Amino acid sequence: MLNSLMDNNISKKIAATIRDNLPPDCPKELKNNFSGKSIRQSTITTIITHSEGTYKDAACRSGHDTGTSLDSYADKLNPAFALRGARILAHHSPNADVRLPRLDFLPQDSVNRMLEKLFIVDVPAFQSGGNLHHFLRVFFAVLIMQHNRVLKEMGSDNAIVIKLEQAARSASITDPDYPYTAPEVIVSKWSDTVCVRYKTFLRPLTMAQT
Numbered sequence: 001m002l003n004s005l006m007d008n009n010i011s012k013k014i015a016a017t018i019r020d021n022l023p024p025d026c027p028k029e030l031k032n033n034f035s036g037k038s039i040r041q042s043t044i045t046t047i048i049t050h051s052e053g054t055y056k057d058a059a060c061r062s063g064h065d066t067g068t069s070l071d072s073y074a075d076k077l078n079p080a081f082a083l084r085g086a087r088i089l090a091h092h093s094p095n096a097d098v099r100l101p102r103l104d105f106l107p108q109d110s111v112n113r114m115l116e117k118l119f120i121v122d123v124p125a126f127q128s129g130g131n132l133h134h135f136l137r138v139f140f141a142v143l144i145m146q147h148n149r150v151l152k153e154m155g156s157d158n159a160i161v162i163k164l165e166q167a168a169r170s171a172s173i174t175d176p177d178y179p180y181t182a183p184e185v186i187v188s189k190w191s192d193t194v195c196v197r198y199k200t201f202l203r204p205l206t207m208a209q210t
Contacts, residue, residue: 011035043089050088057094061085101141101198106190110173115140118167145198147191 015035022031040062047058056066061082065071074081084094103111112128118140125132143164151161168183175186 043085047085047088050094052094053085053088057085057088061089099198100138101145101194103137103141103144103190103194105197106193107173107175110171110175110186111140113171114167114173117171118143118164141194144187144190145194148188148195149191151188 018034019031022034044058044062044064047053047061048055058064059066060074062085063076083098087094087096115137119136121127121136123132124130126136127133143160147161147164150158154161156162164187165184168187171183173183173186175181175189178186178189181189
């Protein structure tokens with residue numbers, strides 16, 4: 001079905017991107033085996049071949065029907081539907097607890113100022129004190145944690161890197177552990193700290209603890 005669509009659709013663009021990034025000496029017949037469906041193929045194969053993965057996990061993650069009456073009853077809008085497959089693809093056990101990065105060990109005044117500068121929030125539930133504000137903070141924590149990785153892999157002209165550093169400067173963030181340090185450098189320091197704590201010390205959390 002994907003191959004029957006127009007040449008300028010996303011499937012064709014994905015195929016071109018994959019083929020353009022193969023080694024220069026890659027045989028043509030091998031290169032032509034890759035298509036826009038290759039990502040889905042690798043996703044399904046990775047999940048099914050995992051020691052704890054199942055065909056159900058693969059179908060839930062890829063969006064395929066199981067071919068049973070379960071399909072008419074399953075709530076596919078529920079994010080938990082694909083969570084086990086997502087954990088496998090992220091190199092975690094599908095049965096592991098969900099772990100969230102935290103910012104509570106950073107200077108909270110600076111964190112809150114930067115959060116306000118980074119996100120324009122007009123939905124009350126996501127504003128400070130709202131019942132969904134924790135989700136915004138978790139998303140912010142992920143951005144901070146991944147900042148150095150994005151900077152290294154995508155460069156300083158990446159839109160997310162630029163936006164994050166602009167927010168840091170606009171909020172004039174400071175950290176007593178790094179006196180007389182530029183805001184964008186502090187963000188980089190925070191990124192290292194959050195990443196190390198996430199990988200080394202973090203324990204499963206409830207949303208209210210983030």
